[in-house]
Amino acid sequence: xxxxxxxxxxxxxxxxxxxxxxxxxxxxITVFASAGNSLVVLAVFLNPNRDMRTPFYYFVANLSFxxxxxxLITGSMxxxxxxxxxxxxxxxxxxxxxxxxxxxxxxxxxxxxTALALERYLAIIHPAIYRRMLSPLRVFFFSVLVWILSxxxxxxxxxxxxxxxxxxxxxxxxxxxxxxxxFTNAKILKYLRRxxxxxxxxxxxxxxxxxxK
Numbered sequence: 001x002x003x004x005x006x007x008x009x010x011x012x013x014x015x016x017x018x019x020x021x022x023x024x025x026x027x028x029i030t031v032f033a034s035a036g037n038s039l040v041v042l043a044v045f046l047n048p049n050r051d052m053r054t055p056f057y058y059f060v061a062n063l064s065f066x067x068x069x070x071x072l073i074t075g076s077m078x079x080x081x082x083x084x085x086x087x088x089x090x091x092x093x094x095x096x097x098x099x100x101x102x103x104x105x106x107x108x109x110x111x112x113x114t115a116l117a118l119e120r121y122l123a124i125i126h127p128a129i130y131r132r133m134l135s136p137l138r139v140f141f142f143s144v145l146v147w148i149l150s151x152x153x154x155x156x157x158x159x160x161x162x163x164x165x166x167x168x169x170x171x172x173x174x175x176x177x178x179x180x181x182x183f184t185n186a187k188i189l190k191y192l193r194r195x196x197x198x199x200x201x202x203x204x205x206x207x208x209x210x211x212x213k
Contacts, residue, residue, distance in 0.1 A: 019086030033071025
């Protein structure tokens with residue numbers, strides 16, 4: 001069967017126990033994701049010393065806020081939907097809202113991870129450019145841009161079928177994020193190794209000068 005062909009299992013009903021198991025898992029995700037990510041957001045913005053008011057922590061807060069949405073909204077809606085489905089009372093509109101909320105929040109999470117990776121890349125390898133480009137106002141702008149782009153990407157869902165959009169999501173958001181993470185971390189690792197070699201060479205040169213004296 002071709003990858004993007006219409007799903008032949010679309011009219012198949014899952015076992016009732018699976019709906020309730022998924023609902024229970026969603027409730028657990030809601031509790032843990034909401035608690036953990038809310039603490040991160042509060043720590044960044046309510047820190048009395050203001051030492052976490054940096055571009056890095058703003059991007060972390062944006063990522064945590066997206067995951068908080070996953071917990072509070074997507075997780076809660078998933079639990080309600082699967083309970084209703086287990087009771088043979090599914091709601092198509094509710095399911096659509098759940099899918100949109102899921103893809104928006106997950107896309108924001110992935111793009112926020114990408115922004116974090118690029119921020120660390122600039123901070124370590126190009127510190128001068130980093131200080132010039134990333135002011136708090138620009139970080140706020142980039143964070144808003146991440147949400148707008150995520151919402152626009154999710155709107156594709158209304159133009160194509162669910163399985164086609166899952167394929168688009170996996171390639172457009174997930175693959176790009178993984179590629180950026182690999183690229184930036186490889187560059188950072190290479191840079192740090194070069195710095196260590198330079199420090200070792202400087203240390204050996206210093207010791208030789210001391211011995212000669």
